[in-house]
Structure formats: C-alpha cells, structure tokens
Amino acid sequence: MVRPPRGYDFDIDTYKQSARHQTSRLRQPDQIDPSAMPAYAGPEAPPYLQGFEGEPDNWVNIPPDPIIAAGPDHLMQAVNNVIRITTKAGSVLASVPMPTWWSPVVTVELTFDPWLHYDHHDQRWVMIATGFNYCSAPFYYLIATSHTSDPMGPWSLWALEANLDGAAYTDYWADYPKIGLDDTNFYVTSNQFSCSGSFKHAKIRVMAKSQFYANTGGSISWWDFWGLPSSIQPCLTFGLPDKEWLVRTPSFGGSAVQVYSITGTWPDASPPVLTDEGSIPVASYSAPPNAEQPGGAPDLETGDARLLGAVYRNGKVWTCQAVYGSPDSMCRYMQLDVENMTATFDRTYGATGYSYFYPAINVDPMGNMVSVFSRCSATAPEFAGARFTQKRGHEDFFQVSAPLKAGESTYDKVYDFAPYRNRWGDYGGVAIDPVNTTHAWLTHEYAKPPGTTIPPFIGDGEWGTWIGEVGQPPVNDDGFSPIIVQEGTYYGTLNGATTDGGSSCGFVGADADVWYVYTAPCSGILDLSTCGSHDMNGIDEGTDTVISVHSGLPGTVANEIICSDDNPFCDGTDVGELRDSYAPLAVTQGQFYIIRVANFGGSPAEDFQLHLDLHAAPWCDLGMALAGTNGLPMLSGSGTLDGGTLATLNLTGGLPGGSAYFVLGVGALQAPFKGGTLVPSPDVISAGLPLDGGGALEIAFAWPVGLPVGAALYWQSWIPDVGGPVGFAASNGLLSTQP
Numbered sequence: 001m002v003r004p005p006r007g008y009d010f011d012i013d014t015y016k017q018s019a020r021h022q023t024s025r026l027r028q029p030d031q032i033d034p035s036a037m038p039a040y041a042g043p044e045a046p047p048y049l050q051g052f053e054g055e056p057d058n059w060v061n062i063p064p065d066p067i068i069a070a071g072p073d074h075l076m077q078a079v080n081n082v083i084r085i086t087t088k089a090g091s092v093l094a095s096v097p098m099p100t101w102w103s104p105v106v107t108v109e110l111t112f113d114p115w116l117h118y119d120h121h122d123q124r125w126v127m128i129a130t131g132f133n134y135c136s137a138p139f140y141y142l143i144a145t146s147h148t149s150d151p152m153g154p155w156s157l158w159a160l161e162a163n164l165d166g167a168a169y170t171d172y173w174a175d176y177p178k179i180g181l182d183d184t185n186f187y188v189t190s191n192q193f194s195c196s197g198s199f200k201h202a203k204i205r206v207m208a209k210s211q212f213y214a215n216t217g218g219s220i221s222w223w224d225f226w227g228l229p230s231s232i233q234p235c236l237t238f239g240l241p242d243k244e245w246l247v248r249t250p251s252f253g254g255s256a257v258q259v260y261s262i263t264g265t266w267p268d269a270s271p272p273v274l275t276d277e278g279s280i281p282v283a284s285y286s287a288p289p290n291a292e293q294p295g296g297a298p299d300l301e302t303g304d305a306r307l308l309g310a311v312y313r314n315g316k317v318w319t320c321q322a323v324y325g326s327p328d329s330m331c332r333y334m335q336l337d338v339e340n341m342t343a344t345f346d347r348t349y350g351a352t353g354y355s356y357f358y359p360a361i362n363v364d365p366m367g368n369m370v371s372v373f374s375r376c377s378a379t380a381p382e383f384a385g386a387r388f389t390q391k392r393g394h395e396d397f398f399q400v401s402a403p404l405k406a407g408e409s410t411y412d413k414v415y416d417f418a419p420y421r422n423r424w425g426d427y428g429g430v431a432i433d434p435v436n437t438t439h440a441w442l443t444h445e446y447a448k449p450p451g452t453t454i455p456p457f458i459g460d461g462e463w464g465t466w467i468g469e470v471g472q473p474p475v476n477d478d479g480f481s482p483i484i485v486q487e488g489t490y491y492g493t494l495n496g497a498t499t500d501g502g503s504s505c506g507f508v509g510a511d512a513d514v515w516y517v518y519t520a521p522c523s524g525i526l527d528l529s530t531c532g533s534h535d536m537n538g539i540d541e542g543t544d545t546v547i548s549v550h551s552g553l554p555g556t557v558a559n560e561i562i563c564s565d566d567n568p569f570c571d572g573t574d575v576g577e578l579r580d581s582y583a584p585l586a587v588t589q590g591q592f593y594i595i596r597v598a599n600f601g602g603s604p605a606e607d608f609q610l611h612l613d614l615h616a617a618p619w620c621d622l623g624m625a626l627a628g629t630n631g632l633p634m635l636s637g638s639g640t641l642d643g644g645t646l647a648t649l650n651l652t653g654g655l656p657g658g659s660a661y662f663v664l665g666v667g668a669l670q671a672p673f674k675g676g677t678l679v680p681s682p683d684v685i686s687a688g689l690p691l692d693g694g695g696a697l698e699i700a701f702a703w704p705v706g707l708p709v710g711a712a713l714y715w716q717s718w719i720p721d722v723g724g725p726v727g728f729a730a731s732n733g734l735l736s737t738q739p
Contacts, residue, residue: 029330029350033389035401036351036380046370046390046470048402052090054443054465055079057451061112062413066465068429068443069116069125074151076125077429077443078114079465083127085151090467093152098129102142105217106159109133111142113177113426117236120434121183121538122213123149128179128188130162135195137163139173141188141205145212156217162190165203165226172200176426180234180310182244183538184265185209185272187234189246192226202228204246206272208265223266225274231306232260236362238313239536245312245338247319251304253286257319259338280336282343288322288329291355291374291424294381297410298459300374300424302329302357308427313363314491316344320371322357325350331359331373333391333398349389349398353379360444362430365437365493365607366474367393372404372428372442383407384424386444386466392475393491394483404442405466411447413461422459437495437607439471473497474514479554482515482594487612490516492597494543494605501554501596505563506546512605513598515555518612520587522620522735526612528595529582531570533608540576543608544600547581555596561585565600589620615710620735622668622714626676628721628729629655630695635717635731641739643705651731654695655721659688662699665714668733675725679733680714691719711738 054066054077061080069076074093077084083101085094098111108131117126124146131140140159147154162174174190181187188205203226211220232248246260256279264272290299302322310319317336322329330350337344350356359373369391376384385407390399414420428444443465450460474493476483479500483490497512520526528547536542548555548563562583569582579600587593599605619637626632633654639647654660665680672678691697713736721729 029325030347031349031398033349033351033356033398033401035387036354046399047472048404049439049469049471051404051466051468054467055082055084055095056464057448057462058082059457062415062457062463063423063425064445064463064465065113065426066428066443066445067114067116068431068441068467069118070431070433070441071118071125071151072149072435075441075467076116076127076151077465077467078116078127078129080112080114083114088469101144102129102131102157102159105157106131106140106142108140113175115177115179116429117179117181118431118434119181119209120238121181122209124213125151126179126181126186128177130174130177131159132173137169137171139163141174141177141190143179143212147215154215156212156215158217158220160220160222164224166224170200171195174203176231178234180236180244180246181209182237183240185244186212187244187246187262189232189234191230199230201226202230202232204228204232204234204262204274206262206266208267221267223271229258233307233310233319235310235312235317238311238363241312245310245317247307247310247317247336249285249305249307249321251287251306253284253305253324255284256281257334257336257343259336259341261338277338278341280341280343282334282346285321285323285332288324288357289327291329291357291376291384292378293376293410294378294383295410298412298422300355300376300384300411301421302355303425308359309361311361311363313365314367315339318361318363318369320359320361322359323348326352328353328355329357331356331371333359333361333369333371335369345396347398353377354382358425358427358444360428360430362432362440364432364440365491365495367491368438370430370440370442370470372430372444374424374428374444375401376407383409383447384411385446386428386442388442388468388470390470394475404444404468405446405464407447409447409449411461411463412459413457413463414459415456433471435495436471437493438474439469439496442468442470471496476514476516479513479515482517482553485516485518485595485610485612487614490610491607492610493607494597494599495607497605501550502556503546503548503563503596503598504557504560505548505565506598506600511546511598511601513596515553516595516597516610517592518595519592520589520614521622522614522616523589524587524614524616526585526587526614527582528585529567529570529611530580530597530608531582531611532580534577534579535575536607536609540579543606544579544603545581545608546598546600547583548596548598549583549585550594550596553594555594561593587614616735616737618737618739620737622679622733622735624670624677624679625732626674626724626728626730628719629723633695633717633719633729633731635715635734637715637734637736639703641703641736643703643707645703647701647703649699649715651691651697651717652695654691654697654717654719655723655729656691656693656695658691658695658719658721660691660697660717660719661688662686663716663718666712668714674718674728674730676728676730679716707738709738712736
C-alpha cells in the first residue's frame with residue numbers, strides 16, 4: 001500500500017506549471033544567504049556540534065516527512081512508516097515500523113504524517129500520526145504518550161476517530177495532522193478530505209492532557225471545532241500564557257496571517273472557546289515554484305504557502321513557510337505579537353539561483369530562532385540537501401547558513417501512478433534540548449545516490465535523513481560581552497553558561513552567570529527583578545536567581561553596587577518558595593551599570609526573566625537636539641506634574657522670529673528624520689507657535705488630572721530653519737514621568 005497524494009485546497013498543478021513565468025510575483029530575498037556567494041569563506045553559524053545518519057529510505061512512502069524531538073537523554077525521530085529512538089550520540093536503541101507500533105490498538109492500511117514533541121511541561125514524549133484505510137472509514141488520529149521521560153519505557157496508545165466531527169459521523173480522512181500543547185491541553189489540527197481528494201474543512205480537537213498522562217490507555221473525551229479554513233498550525237507553547245495560539249496562511253498566498261486562540265479545556269464544566277482574533281498584515285506572498293535540480297533532473301515539489309510550524313515563546317509566536325522568490329523559492333520567517341496583532345519580524349531568506357524550501361523552526365529561551373531547510377540549485381550546481389541557520393534573539397538578521405548534510409545526487413522518485421509528483425519534504429524538524437537549552441537538534445531530508453528501485457516507485461531516487469546538534473553558550477556568557485538593555489522584560493538562560501564573576505549574596509563559587517549593561521537615560525530608581533523566573537515552567541520548577549549590579553567588567557565583589565537573592569518583593573509572581581530576586585538601584589543619568597544574573601550555587605542553571613523598570617525624576621533631558629541657525633535648541637520642563645498644578649515648557653535657541661512645532665508621544669520613536677532624530681512617537685503635533693526675537697518660547701498649562709503613576713510622555717520641538725541640515729532644527733527630547 002502507498003500513501004495518498006498530499007491534499008491541496010487549490011489547483012497546485014496548474015499553479016506550479018505557470019509559476020516560473022509569472023513575473024508579477026518575483027521578489028528578491030529580504031536577506032541574501034552569503035553561503036550562496038562563490039567567494040564567501042566565513043564561519044558556519046550557529047556552531048555545528050555533531051551529526052549522524054537518521055532513518056534511511058524505507059521504500060514504503062515518499063516523501064519521508066522527518067520530524068524530531070529531544071528529551072533529557074534521548075532523541076526520537078519519525079519518518080513515514082518508521083519510529084526511531086537513539087541516544088544523543090546517535091546509537092540506535094529502537095527502530096519500529098509504525099504499523100507495528102500502533103498494532104496494540106488498531107490495524108490500518110497506512111500510517112503517515114508523524115509529528116513529535118517532548119512535552120517540557122510534564123516531561124513526556126508525545127506523538128501523532130494519521131491512520132488511513134482506503135476509502136473506508138473509520139480514519140484515525142493515532143496518538144501515543146510515554147509514561148515517563150524515558151522513551152524506552154512504557155507508552156499508552158490511542159486510535160481516535162478522525163472522521164468524527166464532535167460526535168457526528170463523516171467519511172472524511174485527516175491529512176497533515178499537527179499536535180500543539182501547553183500546560184493543560186493537546187490541540188490536534190488536520191485538513192479533512194473526502195476519499196475523492198476533495199478538501200472539506202479543517203478541524204481542531206481539544207483534549208486535556210491529564211486524560212493521556214493517567215497512563216491507563218483509557219477512553220478520551222474531546223471537543224471539536226470544524227468548518228475551518230485549511231492548514232491551521234497549533235503552537236508548541238513555552239511558558240504559561242492564558243490561551244493557546246494557532247495561526248494559518250492560505251495555501252496559494254496572501255498578505256496576512258490569520259490568528260486564532262483557544263481558552264478552556266475538555267472535559268470541563270463548560271467547553272473550550274475558539275476565538276478568531278483576526279489577521280496580522282504581513283508582506284504579500286504566494287506559493288513557491290518547484291525546485292530545479294542539476295543536470296535537468298525533474299523538479300522537486302516544494303509544497304504550497306501554508307505555515308510549516310508554530311512556536312509560542314517569550315510572548316511571541318514564531319512561524320515559517322516557503323514562498324515565491326525571484327524566481328526561486330525562499331524561506332520566510334515571521335515573529336508575531338499576537339496580543340497586539342502586529343508582525344515584529346517578517347523576512348525572507350534565500351539567494352538567486354538557489355531554491356530554499358520546507359523550513360522548520362524552534363526557539364530557545366534567549367529568543368534565538370533556529371531553522372533547518374532544504375536547498376538545491378540547477379546552476380551552482382548543488383544537489384538537494386539540508387542546511388541550517390539562526391536568528392539570534394538580540395539581532396535582526398540571520399546568520400550565514402551551513403550544511404547539515406549535503407545532497408549527494410539528483411533525486412527522481414515518484415509513485416507509478418498519476419500525478420507523478422517528485423515529492424520532497426513535506427517538512428523537517430527542530431527540537432530545543434530540554435537540558436542544554438541553547439542547543440537544538442535538527443533533522444531533514446537529503447538526496448542519496450540512486451538505489452535499486454522497488455515497486456510501486458519509478459525513477460532512480462533515494463532519500464536519506466540526517467540528524468545534527470547545533471548550539472552555543474548564551475551570547476552574554478562572557479563577562480566582557482554583556483547584552484545592552486533598556487527598560488522592559490528580557491528572557492535569558494543560564495543553561496550552558498560559565499562563571500566569570502561573583503557577588504556578595506547567593507552561594508558564590510558554583511554559580512553560572514550572564515551579563516547585561518544598562519545606561520540610565522535619566523536619574524531615578526531602577527527596579528531590577530527576576531520576578532516570575534522560579535515559576536516559569538510550573539510552581540518552583542524554574543531558576544533560583546541572584547541579581548547583582550557592578551561598576552565594571554567583569555562584575556566582582558570588589559566592584560559590586562548592590563546584590564539581591566530571594567526577595568519578598570516578588571511575592572505574588574513567585575507563588576511557591578520565594579526564590580526570585582529584586583534590587584532597587586539608584587541610577588544617575590548617563591551612567592552605565594553592569595548587571596549580573598546568576599543561579600544560586602548548586603541549583604539548576606535554567607531560564608529566567610529580567611525586568612527593568614525606571615522610576616525617573618519628573619523631567620528628564622534625553623538629548624538628540626539638531627542644530628540650526630541659532631545653535632542647539634533646548635527644551636526644558638518644570639513643575640511637579642501633580643494633577644491640576646502648573647507645568648511649563650521652555651524652548652530656547654530656536655530661529656529668532658521663527659515658529660516651532662511641538663511633537664508629543666506616549667512612546668519613544670527615536671527614528672531618523674530631517675537630518676536629526678524624531679524622539680517621540682508623533683501621537684500629537686501642534687500647530688506652528690511663534691518664537692520671540694531671541695528664538696525662545698514659554699508655554700504654561702495645567703497638568704492633566706488622572707494620569708496613572710509612571711505614565712511617560714515624550715516631548716520635542718521641530719523648527720523650520722534653513723540653517724538646519726535639511727531645512728529644520730530640533731530641540732532635545734524631553735521625558736516627563738508621572739509621579
């Protein structure tokens with residue numbers, strides 16, 4: 001038996017045949033991969049630590065659909081029809097055909113589309129696949145969960161009817177199943193097709209994990225949502241948000257990402273709630289063209305523009321897809337602020353003359369996004385192989401890609417029946433190591449030298465899969481390489497960090513540390529805390545942190561300014577044992593401060609949150625003035641900022657007899673403008689106000705009543721002035737902070 005062809009919700013054959021001739025879709029990569037440049041000889045990044053052969057071609061299914069999960073001591077890889085368990089050094093402990101694996105609960109004609117996770121919330125392994133009978137319901141979601149963190153131990157298995165929409169019978173089978181998870185539920189999604197191959201709808205099934213983790217193999221209750229558009233991706237959720245996020249894009253293309261959320265669980269007193277959160281606008285895209293191979297070999301099928309994975313971490317959703325390029329396929333990566341419905345990162349990655357396709361992603365605690373993908377080129381030439389790259393959390397660009405496993409031959413392998421697609425993919429996998437959390441495990445397909453063709457296949461292609469480990473210490477591990485921070489929340493990890501300094505509190509000598517540097521924009525009190533870190537992965541399951549602030553690098557007891565360990569300030573966010581830290585630091589405008597975050601010596605070195613909140617003086621000069629005819633205009637403020645009291649703005653140094661426009665914002669933009677810097681977000685812009693003969697202006701007004709404590713307002717004046725570099729002068733930025 002062979003698997004049915006991948007289901008599409010549009011006419012992909014017509015699209016693929018015409019795609020390379022549709023020049024209106026041409027788009028250059030947002031970032032060109034330097035590794036595709038002939039003269040490039042730079043470092044491979046992130047560091048490639050080890051690699052070994054994955055599951056080989058089983059001559060049962062195309063494509064292989066390789067996926068991977070990583071636990072404390074083991075790896076699990078699945079391809080269509082086989083499940084493999086190895087050590088992290090690559091020793092094979094078990095390799096089980098999927099029909100054998102699932103035989104205790106069901107016998108079906110075909111199993112395919114495996115998906116794997118290691119559930120970091122509960123330290124279990126989770127797997128899903130499709131169970132298919134040729135045009136004969138029932139069809140199944142095949143789900144397995146381990147009893148412990150050891151995949152060589154016992155498992156519980158289920159065959160849940162996928163053709164049921166809730167309790168209503170259909171004869172639709174489930175294609176492209178995915179399983180997302182958070183601390184409470186599993187979220188299974190699939191595309192539902194009739195036996196004739198007609199797309200009917202997508203479905204989401206919500207099930208409480210506690211039913212599975214009882215280790216009894218008992219009956220499962222679910223709640224279904226159906227009648228939805230195709231290819232919805234549930235998130236692998238890190239942290240403890242109050243909802244599960246799901247995302248999708250149309251298969252043929254578009255200019256937005258559709259966002260859904262689910263709250264609640266099942267079984268429960270009331271059913272879960274699915275909310276259509278709306279669409280996030282993104283750069284327009286369309287489905288990728290097929291990938292050209294060297295020597296005139298048949299093109300590799302690259303799929304469509306559906307999303308190929310989704311991860312929620314540090315308050316954002318990361319996702320990826322393959323899209324149409326100029327004229328080759330490109331990988332496209334997006335970071336979505338789903339709470340505010342904006343795209344905070346949206347970039348394509350590729351190179352002219354090369355096809356980049358079937359990307360997979362995951363995100364580590366530092367916000368580093370790691371991706372593995374397929375690449376080939378007819379002109380370079382380059383056989384289809386697997387490569388990887390990374391976008392580090394504090395950077396806005398990708399590192400140069402490096403080979404996970406180079407292709408070794410052209411690939412030509414199709415089923416001996418129409419539509420004769422040269423299938424590749426349909427996906428790869430990236431898993432973050434739960435012990436070394438700045439390391440990732442990757443798997444993808446590569447083309448091997450031709451083997452002996454076995455029916456029902458024609459052609460001389462043979463696929464292989466490869467597994468590799470990439471990783472590095474935290475980027476701010478070195479005491480002389482701190483990350484620059486401002487006010488806000490930063491997510492970090494001590495996993496893999498070394499000891500470079502010390503402090504007077506905590507337990508010095510066996511602690512790992514990482515480093516940050518903060519420059520005070522204004523004088524005041526800076527609240528530093530790691531509140532919430534000790535409960536990031538569940539009550540008392542996070543890092544026991546120590547904070548210290550120093551006047552130099554690296555931070556030591558000798559240059560320590562303040563130190564904190566286990567502070568009751570965090571009571572309420574640290575709901576178990578009080579192990580989070582808080583340090584109120586008096587800061588002086590313009591002064592830099594070195595922040596050291598460490599684990600209490602001997603305790604686990606894991607992930608944490610660092611919060612910075614500045615309580616500034618009422619008025620603060622932010623600088624960034626732009627000189628004009630009369631020198632640097634200067635804006636100052638006076639008044640206590642108590643509601644209803646008198647406040648005054650004083651502008652000096654403007655163009656004598658000219659006019660000034662005042663810009664007021666609730667946030668700082670700090671963007672290049674007219675040869676200078678526009679400091680406020682331009683939420684309010686005044687009419688032009690006349691300056692006196694000396695270029696000065698004073699504005700007195702009653703300060704508004706009811707502003708919340710800590711509310712920040714940013715002020716600046718812009719002055720038309722031929723003495724400015726682009727016809728304008730500008731005052732310094734001014735920050736007012738509500739006491």
